[in-house]
Amino acid sequence: MHRTLALIPYVPHPPFGGGDQRVHHVLTALAGAGELVVWALSRHLDQPDGWPLAARFAERPRVFSHGAPGAASEPAPPLTGLFNQPFPTWPGRVRADYSHALWAALERLDLGGFSAVHVESLGMIPYGVALRARHPRLRLTLNVDNIDPVYAWQALRVAPRWFSRPTYWAVRNIAQLFRFSRRWFPAFDAVWVCSGTDRRWVLRWTNQRRVVVVPNGMDCAMFSDLDPAPDCPRLVMTGTMMEGPNSDGMAWFADRVWPEVLRAVPGAEFWCVGRDPCPPVLEAAQRHPGITVTGSVPDVRPYLARAAVSVAPVRYGTGTRLKILEAMAAGLPVVSTRLGADGLGFRHGRELLLADRAGDFANACIRLLTDAGARTRLGATGRRSVQKYDWKAIYQTISSLAAAGAERAPGARAPV
Structure with missing residues (x-):
């Protein structure tokens, strides 16, 4: 040996x-x-x-x-x-x-x-x-x-x-x-x-x-018994929130995307779930209503189970995003930038929705929050496709x- x-x-x-x-x-x-x-x-x-x-x-x-x-x-x-x-x-x-x-x-x-x-x-x-x-x-x-x-x-x-x-x-x-x-x-x-x-x-x-x-x-079996919240207008973003791509993406989403989503879906919520939230993340949450920053949590699964859509507004970085794989394994539909989903091989409109401009990203989130059928179809296809990453x-x-x-x-x- x-x-x-x-x-x-x-x-x-x-x-x-x-x-x-x-x-x-x-x-x-x-x-x-x-x-x-x-x-x-x-x-x-x-x-x-x-x-x-x-x-x-x-x-x-x-x-x-x-x-x-x-x-x-x-x-x-x-x-x-x-x-x-x-x-x-x-x-x-x-x-x-x-x-x-x-x-x-x-x-x-x-x-x-x-x-x-x-x-x-x-x-x-x-x-x-x-x-x-x-x-x-x-x-x-x-x-x-x-x-x-x-x-x-x-x-x-x-x-x-x-x-x-x-x-x-x-x-x-x-x-x-x-x-x-x-x-x-x-x-x-x-x-x-x-x-x-x-x-x-x-x-x-x-x-x-x-x-x-x-x-x-990721371990697909850990997420296999989760089902997205049926009629809850809640978006979720997971990941470590110290200075870096996640904090940059969260602040961009809060300032450029979230106001449009909130105007179209007045009762919507955005949860930012992850340890070590840095000042830009906390400040962005304070600037806009409906945003919750949880800080460190022992398990992200309860937060995924209580959400309707997962977002990955990543604007820079290499490698691949675990947050997308976990959300798909939980059956959640995903909205991501093209860079955020780069390297995973998922297709726009089939396994997830892709958008780079703030207006397009907001429209994708609004579409999924207001169309239960689209959420179900996208979530089911993503859950099947993510099995290759077990x-x-x-x-x-x-x-x-x-x-x-x-x-x-x-x-x-x-x-x-």
Whole structure:
């Protein structure tokens, strides 16, 4: 049985957000495909004692603190010298995941029994590349839930602040992200991405057909017994509401879309369900009547069950949106921007409604709130279509990739 070392930027427990859930389920599949050893970073030295998945690993997960080179009490370990790129030129996203303690532990680690190293996210790339330089026989895989340089560029385009100091630093960081990704993605034998759109971006940098689509998924059975509220004019949006695509989309929806919906459907309500609501979200809710911001909830299912329509007003971001999959599995009709539904393969008017302009988005919401037949048809079609994103099916894909990779020498082409 092959043995894999997984290097992850945090302990994904509890798995609140979509990124947490993707890491959790990828590790679940890898643990089922062979022996898995997990080393994680954590700024608070969280211990994985309450992490049920840890029982399936080959040994207890190890957790390391973050620490910048300047804060280290001793010189950086020799292993870091194998990653021959000056530290100041690394993107901030990568520098944030520097850990002197992890570098030191990797220097001492005997990798004789390992056949592969699995790396989660852009920030952990230096560790994987350094290990490959020292142990060329190791197979190297990278899993990303976002294409970071594209994500950062889209965020700047949505809210540009030209000729300002923040914009200067944002553009500088974007350039660093593009250079870093283009330089180091080709070092991996396989790169796992969420969608075909993300795959096309990575292929521009690598010029190698090593990029594999491993879609985000969810547990359809958890939502199978839910039914949408029959005559309740309530819209719902789920997701982590800290600064980012969700908070931007929620504020845009509240200011540009919600007033039109409320004029057409006076008794309508909009629920924003998710942890860590940032000031723009709270302020948007205060500006308009009928909006409820719940903050953190233990389970989104009761809120989906009490809604008539789910919305995903996402204006920037890469990867795929878990909120759309969960709503469809619950039988809810979905209104989304095209970017929000990008990579999922759902069709406008068949599985969901797509709209990018505020007026079109409002009309789609109004149509579903006032037409029970359209809600039922769209919800039923979406529920059937989302079954292909059940994690049980995706586990088989990951297990097959891991098994096939263990049989190939490093540098061989990954399956597409």
